[in-house]
Amino acid sequence: MDLYAYVLKKAMEAKEGAMAVAKVSSEQKNAALLIMAETIRRSAKQLQRENKKDLAAAKKKGLTKAMIDRLTLTGQRIDDMSQGLVDIANLPDPVGEITKMWQRPNGMTIGKMRVPLGVIGIIYESRPNVTADATALCLKAGNAVILRGGSEAIHSNKAIVKLLRGVAKKAGIHEGVITFLDNTDRQAVLEMLKLEGIIDVVIPRGGEGLIRAVTENSRIPVLKHYKGICHVFVDRDADLKMAEEICFNAKVQRPGTCNAMETMLVDEKVAKKFLPTVIKRLKSAKVKIKGCARTRKIVPSVSRAVADDFHTEYVDLILNVKVVRDIEAAMDHIAEYSSAHTETIVTEHYGRAMRFLREVDSSSVFVNLSTRFSDGFQFGLGAEMGISTDKIHARGPMGLEELTCTKFIGLGNGQIRS
Amino acid sequence: MDLYAYVLKKAMEAKEGAMAVAKVSSEQKNAALLIMAETIRRSAKQLQRENKKDLAAAKKKGLTKAMIDRLTLTGQRIDDMSQGLVDIANLPDPVGEITKMWQRPNGMTIGKMRVPLGVIGIIYESRPNVTADATALCLKAGNAVILRGGSEAIHSNKAIVKLLRGVAKKAGIHEGVITFLDNTDRQAVLEMLKLEGIIDVVIPRGGEGLIRAVTENSRIPVLKHYKGICHVFVDRDADLKMAEEICFNAKVQRPGTCNAMETMLVDEKVAKKFLPTVIKRLKSAKVKIKGCARTRKIVPSVSRAVADDFHTEYVDLILNVKVVRDIEAAMDHIAEYSSAHTETIVTEHYGRAMRFLREVDSSSVFVNLSTRFSDGFQFGLGAEMGISTDKIHARGPMGLEELTCTKFIGLGNGQIRS
Numbered sequence: 091m092d093l094y095a096y097v098l099k100k101a102m103e104a105k106e107g108a109m110a111v112a113k114v115s116s117e118q119k120n121a122a123l124l125i126m127a128e129t130i131r132r133s134a135k136q137l138q139r140e141n142k143k144d145l146a147a148a149k150k151k152g153l154t155k156a157m158i159d160r161l162t163l164t165g166q167r168i169d170d171m172s173q174g175l176v177d178i179a180n181l182p183d184p185v186g187e188i189t190k191m192w193q194r195p196n197g198m199t200i201g202k203m204r205v206p207l208g209v210i211g212i213i214y215e216s217r218p219n220v221t222a223d224a225t226a227l228c229l230k231a232g233n234a235v236i237l238r239g240g241s242e243a244i245h246s247n248k249a250i251v252k253l254l255r256g257v258a259k260k261a262g263i264h265e266g267v268i269t270f271l272d273n274t275d276r277q278a279v280l281e282m283l284k285l286e287g288i289i290d291v292v293i294p295r296g297g298e299g300l301i302r303a304v305t306e307n308s309r310i311p312v313l314k315h316y317k318g319i320c321h322v323f324v325d326r327d328a329d330l331k332m333a334e335e336i337c338f339n340a341k342v343q344r345p346g347t348c349n350a351m352e353t354m355l356v357d358e359k360v361a362k363k364f365l366p367t368v369i370k371r372l373k374s375a376k377v378k379i380k381g382c383a384r385t386r387k388i389v390p391s392v393s394r395a396v397a398d399d400f401h402t403e404y405v406d407l408i409l410n411v412k413v414v415r416d417i418e419a420a421m422d423h424i425a426e427y428s429s430a431h432t433e434t435i436v437t438e439h440y441g442r443a444m445r446f447l448r449e450v451d452s453s454s455v456f457v458n459l460s461t462r463f464s465d466g467f468q469f470g471l472g473a474e475m476g477i478s479t480d481k482i483h484a485r486g487p488m489g490l491e492e493l494t495c496t497k498f499i500g501l502g503n504g505q506i507r508s
Numbered sequence: 509m510d511l512y513a514y515v516l517k518k519a520m521e522a523k524e525g526a527m528a529v530a531k532v533s534s535e536q537k538n539a540a541l542l543i544m545a546e547t548i549r550r551s552a553k554q555l556q557r558e559n560k561k562d563l564a565a566a567k568k569k570g571l572t573k574a575m576i577d578r579l580t581l582t583g584q585r586i587d588d589m590s591q592g593l594v595d596i597a598n599l600p601d602p603v604g605e606i607t608k609m610w611q612r613p614n615g616m617t618i619g620k621m622r623v624p625l626g627v628i629g630i631i632y633e634s635r636p637n638v639t640a641d642a643t644a645l646c647l648k649a650g651n652a653v654i655l656r657g658g659s660e661a662i663h664s665n666k667a668i669v670k671l672l673r674g675v676a677k678k679a680g681i682h683e684g685v686i687t688f689l690d691n692t693d694r695q696a697v698l699e700m701l702k703l704e705g706i707i708d709v710v711i712p713r714g715g716e717g718l719i720r721a722v723t724e725n726s727r728i729p730v731l732k733h734y735k736g737i738c739h740v741f742v743d744r745d746a747d748l749k750m751a752e753e754i755c756f757n758a759k760v761q762r763p764g765t766c767n768a769m770e771t772m773l774v775d776e777k778v779a780k781k782f783l784p785t786v787i788k789r790l791k792s793a794k795v796k797i798k799g800c801a802r803t804r805k806i807v808p809s810v811s812r813a814v815a816d817d818f819h820t821e822y823v824d825l826i827l828n829v830k831v832v833r834d835i836e837a838a839m840d841h842i843a844e845y846s847s848a849h850t851e852t853i854v855t856e857h858y859g860r861a862m863r864f865l866r867e868v869d870s871s872s873v874f875v876n877l878s879t880r881f882s883d884g885f886q887f888g889l890g891a892e893m894g895i896s897t898d899k900i901h902a903r904g905p906m907g908l909e910e911l912t913c914t915k916f917i918g919l920g921n922g923q924i925r926s
Binding site: 109112113186192194198200203205207208286290291305306309311312313329332335336338339340343425447448449451452453454455456457458459460462463464468469470480481482483484485486487495496497498499500501502503504505506507508 | 870882887924
């Protein structure tokens with residue numbers, strides 16, 4: 091069988107799965123998710139045995155330590171993967187929710203009802219836990235997944251998929267809801283991305299290179315999250331103690347995440363007072379500071395920031411600092427350099443707080459909050475598929491609701507159009 | 509200047525326009541729309557003069573009568589175009605609406621706020637009125653448009669754009685909100701579709717060929733409406749008089765629209781009683797009927813339907829009729845042949861009504877209503893950009909709300925993440 095025929099067959103299986111799972115009750119989906127969680131926990135040894143094959147191949151190929159770490163299924167990670175499924179089972183089911191309903195003058199009632207998206211293609215790199223997480227989120231929202239994991243995790247992924255499909259079958263859910271492309275040829279991804287009308291949406295999960303390649307080659311709509319270059323703007327009317335706490339938290343609490351602050355913008359009116367204290371504190375936490383000329387005039391020990399730095403997602407203990415004329419200049423900087431992920435203003439000035447909130451065009455915009463809060467769990471939405479920096483469908487944390495769309499429904503009693 | 513540089517320059521102008529218009533107040537946008545309406549009405553002669561150039565070229569090129577009709581700007585059409593702008597000015601502004609807001613245990617408040625999409629690319633064919641309609645909808649929702657009309661309407665489109673830009677400028681709105689590609693080279697469209705990150709979404713308006721070509725070549729997200737193959741299913745528990753009225757209305761009231769019925773499915777339990785009456789009435793309105801074998805057994809005068817017919821959007825007085833075993837068979841047929849536009853069940857059976865409503869995967873699903881109601885105005889939503897048959901972002905009539913997305917906003921008083 092040629093590659094196209096192989097991918098098409100898999101996608102058709104997923105489509106059948108999607109048509110079936112769209113009608114499955116929340117109770118049945120939740121029951122299946124709980125058994126999946128239990129099965130994964132009980133199969134830890136078996137999963138680790140398969141994972142060892144991937145790890146051996148990775149060492150042979152000379153993958154970096156960081157890559158091998160991401161690939162490794164420790165006991166703790168298997169427990170976390172299992173717990174993730176339990177958490178998703180406990181979230182409310184978005185499918186069938188009627189978000190609005192209104193009556194028209196002719197007596198018909200029109201409304202909007204949440205419905206699954208259909209078949210969701212997930213294209214991801216080394217972390218095998220994505221296999222379970224993504225499947226569970228899609229399943230709960232009434233969708234089928236067609237999974238295409240990285241070749242480096244092939245044995246681990248196949249083992250996880252086998253367990254999940256086994257449970258689906260026993261739970262009376264069409265196995266096609268979890269479809270896995272076990273051909274790791276790059277061409278298989280390209281064939282997959284042509285299947286408009288069978289696969290409804292593609293979500294790439296991985297580095298920027300992967301996301302760009304998928305976007306460029308896909309005829310299917312892509313939901314994506316590019317990098318996070320997040321800003322905190324310390325306004326002239328900020329409570330400077332609060333600003334210090336927020337900036338410190340946004341940079342230091344977990345610098346490797348996409349919602350960590352990469353650039354701190356400081357109003358010139360408070361720069362002299364604010365910068366020495368906050369930079370001292372950041373440096374005590376081993377943050378390397380790169381500053382604009384005005385920053386370096388105030389704190390000469392800071393190294394020089396070049397234009398490229400402001401475009402860089404460090405995901406590390408490095409921070410750009412820039413002194414700006416006012417909120418206007420801060421928002422101009424954000425419009426130019428931000429990746430539209432998360433930005434915060436720290437201020438006690440009502441008018442500027444409201445302006446920032448309204449005018450900054452990012453997926454999460456905060457007043458007096460650490461950027462680290464832009465996250466499905468922190469928002470109270472539960473597990474998420476990633477944080478979308480797209481402009482359509484969904485911006486920000488993509489949870490169960492974002493894995494659905496709405497259709498219009500109409501209830502009449504014989505109305506016709508005149 | 510080469511073509512890419514030309515298109516890029518235009519797109520950058522639109523992006524500047526988008527950044528500016530996102531912050532413009534509803535009052536200012538509405539005032540501009542009303543002046544645009546007035547200006548178009550007053551410039552009817554000037555527009556018709558330009559339109560005549562297009563009509564002359566069209567005749568020379570030998571375009572069909574239907575195409576020339578679509579291209580023609582009659583006095584009535586200019587008035588309608590003007591009134592369309594007034595209607596859009598009178599609709600509520602979606603931008604800035606906070607659709608939800610909730611408090612988290614740590615005291616921060618999280619919400620979702622409607623924001624413009626940014627730069628919307630509109631690629632359309634001959635109708636010059638799209639130039640004004642699409643611009644007005646995008647502008648009202650805080651977006652900039654970059655318009656690429658068909659070469660056959662170039663003089664009309666340029667004249668309309670000139671008027672609209674003139675008003676924008678006088679009203680203090682950045683002219684970039686209405687950007688027009690006056691290069692009618694096909695390659696210009698391809699260059700435009702590469703500008704991911706500058707143009708935020710593309711909406712093709714025209715025939716299936718245009719939409720497919722745009723989808724295949726675009727790196728920018730595309731919102732599309734393919735054809736409308738709409739179904740009415742007459743259930744065994746239908747009120748047959750109501751079913752007759754609905755089917756007649758759905759087919760005959762305006763057969764040239766995308767929400768007209770193309771296939772009527774009839775439960776075998778009522779086929780004998782229902783078909784002779786309804787077919788007689790449809791034939792009296794000059795509807796040509798194509799039936800399945802069982803239909804032809806009941807009404808022998810009906811011609812034979814072949815499989816391809818069920819895939820055809822007639823937009824004409826032609827109707828497929830099929831007798832089905834039950835609701836299950838009806839939904840299977842719909843899943844296979846529908847274009848996911850609009851489907852109706854006619855029934856007095858509560859359980860089957862609810863099943864159909866929930867399980868049919870189309871953008872509008874009705875009980876006891878004519879399919880002709882799936883339309884922004886009929887739903888009470890106002891003017892629309894088209895009827896999306898997509899699965900993401902928006903399904904069904906795409907009005908002002910669908911030309912926005914939501915961002916998360918957070919109001920805190922110094923919360924940091926622990």
